[in-house]
Amino acid sequence: MSAQREMKEKNPWHTPVTIIITVIGVIAIVALVTVAVLQNRPLPQKYKYGIVLDAGSSHTALYIYEWPAEKDNNTGRVEQTHSCKVKGPGISSYASNPLKAGESLRECMQEAEQRVPGKRHHETPLYLGATAGMRLLNMENSVASDKVFQAVEEALKKFPFSYQGARILSGQEEGSFGWVTVNYLDDRLKQGLETTGALDLGGASTQISFVSDNYNGSESPRNSVTFRLYGNDYNLYTHSFLCYGKDQALRMTLAHQSQAGPGTVLDPCFHPGYTETKNYLVLYDSPCVSDRKPQGAPATFNHSGNGNFLECQKNIKSIFDFNSCKYSQCSFNGVFQPLLQGPFGAFSAYYFVMNFLNLTNTSIPLDTVKEKLKDYCATPWNQIRQQHPNIKLKYLAEYCFAGTYILTLLTEGYNFTSESYSDIKFIEKIKGSDAGWTLGYMLNLTNMIPAEAPDSPPLPHAGYVSIVSIIAVLIFILFIFSLRPLWPRCSKHPQIV
Numbered sequence: 014m015s016a017q018r019e020m021k022e023k024n025p026w027h028t029p030v031t032i033i034i035t036v037i038g039v040i041a042i043v044a045l046v047t048v049a050v051l052q053n054r055p056l057p058q059k060y061k062y063g064i065v066l067d068a069g070s071s072h073t074a075l076y077i078y079e080w081p082a083e084k085d086n087n088t089g090r091v092e093q094t095h096s097c098k099v100k101g102p103g104i105s106s107y108a109s110n111p112l113k114a115g116e117s118l119r120e121c122m123q124e125a126e127q128r129v130p131g132k133r134h135h136e137t138p139l140y141l142g143a144t145a146g147m148r149l150l151n152m153e154n155s156v157a158s159d160k161v162f163q164a165v166e167e168a169l170k171k172f173p174f175s176y177q178g179a180r181i182l183s184g185q186e187e188g189s190f191g192w193v194t195v196n197y198l199d200d201r202l203k204q205g206l207e208t209t210g211a212l213d214l215g216g217a218s219t220q221i222s223f224v225s226d227n228y229n230g231s232e233s234p235r236n237s238v239t240f241r242l243y244g245n246d247y248n249l250y251t252h253s254f255l256c257y258g259k260d261q262a263l264r265m266t267l268a269h270q271s272q273a274g275p276g277t278v279l280d281p282c283f284h285p286g287y288t289e290t291k292n293y294l295v296l297y298d299s300p301c302v303s304d305r306k307p308q309g310a311p312a313t314f315n316h317s318g319n320g321n322f323l324e325c326q327k328n329i330k331s332i333f334d335f336n337s338c339k340y341s342q343c344s345f346n347g348v349f350q351p352l353l354q355g356p357f358g359a360f361s362a363y364y365f366v367m368n369f370l371n372l373t374n375t376s377i378p379l380d381t382v383k384e385k386l387k388d389y390c391a392t393p394w395n396q397i398r399q400q401h402p403n404i405k406l407k408y409l410a411e412y413c414f415a416g417t418y419i420l421t422l423l424t425e426g427y428n429f430t431s432e433s434y435s436d437i438k439f440i441e442k443i444k445g446s447d448a449g450w451t452l453g454y455m456l457n458l459t460n461m462i463p464a465e466a467p468d469s470p471p472l473p474h475a476g477y478v479s480i481v482s483i484i485a486v487l488i489f490i491l492f493i494f495s496l497r498p499l500w501p502r503c504s505k506h507p508q509i510v
């Protein structure tokens with residue numbers, strides 16, 4: 014018994030000095046780590062907001078973007094939190110009743126008022142950008158387009174946001190901001206990775222934008238846009254084809270066919286059994302076709318389908334000029350285009366159409382895609398209607414044309430081949446945000462992408478805390494060892510006295 018007590022008394026860790034040192038040391042480490050954690054804890058997130066209205070030719074959509082308030086220009090953090098599709102047609106369709114254009118936006122704007130926290134309203138920038146529909150209206154009747162903008166402006170100013178103006182985007186802006194959006198959302202800009210090209214198909218115009226190594230902008234300066242983003246220089250090729258959006262391309266194809274003579278148009282791009290009476294005035298009411306209006310045409314014509322993919326493709330090709338090119342290489346209509354390069358994201362109507370047709374998988378060989386489309390076009394209209402009772406008839410009737418147009422534009426127009434077709438991805442959203450020009454437009458106008466790479470802390474928060482803790486423990490152990498002379502002597506084999 015007494016020998017055991019002796020051993021206990023001689024245990025060096027049980028001397029008062031070491032116990033006090035240990036307690037003080039533990040308290041010091043806990044204090045140090047707590048201070049480090051508290052000091053560096055991310056502050057409770059506060060968000061800022063931005064609103065962009067995309068006034069397209071076929072419809073207007075409102076997008077709300079959100080980003081952490083303290084990280085305005087710190088990369089890849091802006092996200093779309095809400096979108097609202099305005100009921101009715103695009104604002105350019107209200108040329109004869111501009112007030113209605115303003116009114117049409119009210120519902121989505123009220124939704125935005127609900128979605129953005131009240132105390133942020135006054136500092137939330139609100140932009141409206143109009144694209145090809147307003148470009149065409151402006152060409153046709155600039156007084157009418159000014160009136161539409163006036164009405165839209167008055168309607169938007171009634172809301173508590175920071176209204177930043179409504180304007181028509183140039184084709185270059187539309188194309189290049191779409192490219193910025195896609196590459197920003199994919200985190201390609203910040204990391205200086207190979208970029209993704211952008212293909213946007215709207216109702217009235219279409220854009221192609223990509224970076225190509227063999228293009229420095231000198232051959233066709235009007236197709237060149239340069240950006241310096243996060244310390245990298247980009248020389249972007251971009252072109253917008255006015256009138257080559259899905260709806261205007263359909264008009265041009267129809268106009269081409271109706272030149273054969275008034276009466277009935279038997280259209281291979283529409284399903285067998287499809288038949289509608291259409292108005293010549295409506296068909297030719299666009300600067301894209303107005304010069305082709307036949308003389309002395311009757312008021313209406315009968316538009317019927319016979320569903321033939323190859324014939325449809327032939328008709329569609331007739332709206333492209335593949336012959337004139339004063340550059341080293343062209344896409345079509347004498348427009349310069351450098352060699353295609355890299356992956357491409359194809360969005361808007363590219364996605365709507367190919368998604369409907371179940372053809373978004375581009376690893377399917379192009380020939381198989383064409384076969385499937387051929388079968389789809391040949392399917393009787395009655396059967397199509399029965400299979401898709403919930404799809405808007407106007408869209409439904411046009412998917413055969415639209416699919417054929419998309420393949421023709423990509424392969425004959427932009428020169429994608431059976432091989433490079435698989436470089437295209439049909440996309441709707443990237444990480445929850447819609448692909449389109451709106452996000453890139455807002456990032457640009459709010460200076461949210463810095464020209465130079467931002468300074469970032471060398472370590473993430475968790476790494477920092479771990480390193481501080483490990484170092485603190487090491488210092489403590491060293492401290493204990495430095496006190497060795499104070500340790501009471503201990504012997505390995507305590508002797509029984």
Ligand SMILES: Nc1ccn([C@@H]2O[C@H](COP(=O)(O)OP(=O)(O)OP(=O)(O)O)[C@@H](O)[C@H]2O)c(=O)n1
Nearest residue numbers: 069070071072144145215216217218361362365
């Ligand atoms: N589910 C849908 C939705 C739209 N569309 C078609 O897609 C085109 C509209 O594409 P969008 O990108 O919305 O065009 P806008 O932005 O309105 O037009 P633009 O960019 O030319 O101004 C229209 O032809 C419309 O018929 C479709 O086929 N299926």
Ligand SMILES: [Ca+2]
Nearest residue numbers: 069144215361
């Ligand atoms: Ca568009």
